[in-house]
Amino acid sequence: MKDFMIPLALAAVGLAATWLGAIVGARAAKFGAEKSAEAIRSQVHDQGAVEHAHWLRQQRFSTYESFLEAWDECLRITQASAETDASDLAGLEDLRLAADRMVGRARRIAILGPAEVTRAAESLAETMQEDVRVAVRFIEVTKASIAEVDGRPIPADALSEASEDHRHHAQQVADLISAHRSQGRDMRELDGHPLLQAAMESAERYRLTSGEAREALRANVERISAAASEAFSMADVLMRNKEARERSRERFTSAAREALSKTPPDLRSDRE
Template sequence: MKELVLALVAAAFGLAGTVVGARAAKKGALISAQVTLQQVRDQADVDQAHWLRQQRLQAYESFLAAWDECLRILNSVGLPGDSESSGLNPLKGAADRMTERARRIDILGPAKVARAAEELADSIRRDVDIATKLLKLTEEYLPANGRIATDTAPAMSAAIEAMGEATRQMQELVAEAEGGTEVPQGAAAMFASFDRAEELANAAISRAHEDSDGFSAFLDQATAIVDELKHNQEAREGTRERFTTAARNTLASATPPAP
């Protein structure tokens, strides 16, 4: 009987040891699994941060490439909207690309970089709008400006020619009437020629004044538009600096240390 009791006690202790061991093993396995899971999560965070940083870098570089393209167009054609310039449509295309790439930055963030990118894109679009306004003004003025060559200049030439003809007639009549007391026969025609020449001169001068007034109005409007364009270009210099600074800081701080 005593041996049986001892055997039962030993078995009980063995069973208890097995249970304790199993519990310890289970706890160890659980801790190990938790550590492994945390490592996986940390690595996933690092991978995601690396991916986001790479996506942002590509988006920022693509946006700045469109920006540089706009600047090259502006520098190559001078003042956009010039009637002799073919750069307006390419500038609009580059501005549209800037806008598209600014939208991608808005998705990737952060907000500070996205705002600066949108402001730069807006500024280039304003350049296009202002240049279009100047081009439209120039196109509207060109027909009036063409009238100088087709109407005003010929009218001035006709007035000068008529005045010259009247003067020639007068000189002939003076020579003919020299020493006489009677009015020369061609005097009436001469006076009529002077009247006609004066009429043509007054009409030509009136046209010239109209042309001058029209040019002055065009010049005032064109100067105001050019000033608006220059102001817009000067204002965005600070925006470009804010964008590059915000983008640089974002990329520098985007990647957490490896676990």
């Protein structure tokens, strides 16, 4: 009996070992497959991230470049307007459209990032649009001032004629009085004399004409002064915007250069 049990026990042990080996092998195979799958997933993820980063960098480069093209177009239009002394609203249309293009491309930069480039681009676009609004307002104020001054001209010719007529009649009255005195005649004889009446009418015309001229001159000076004051304020805005754009251009260029110089892994996190 003992002889029979020993082989049986050995067989049981062998079967258990085989079963255990099968389980361990299966577990090892599963673990190996999971690790392999994880490695593949990680590789695919990393490859996708790298490809996306390269795509993002290319999109940024193209968008930054198109934004600067719109900015340079605004500068060319502004320079051309200054050289030709353009002073009509139609001449600002090209500048307005170019400024609108800057705004549209700044919005795309806001999508692509990073934040520092976005802020600089938005600042450049906003100040350029404000320049367009200020330029439009300047032309409107100038035209309104010219129209108002032209609508109330100073009666220079009429004033000159009235002044000369008044001087002439005054001289006639002076000669008449001098003649009466030299002849020893009573000055009361001059009451109602036609020359005195004409001189009084001439003096009244001169008073009215000179009053109109003074009032027209006063109103025109006030209107021109108001327009000049507003023009100085607008000039201050334009100067501040110019200085702000110079700073924003430097920030944009520096931030864009840094964003484009990043390696793909860096690009994956710089938009967070």
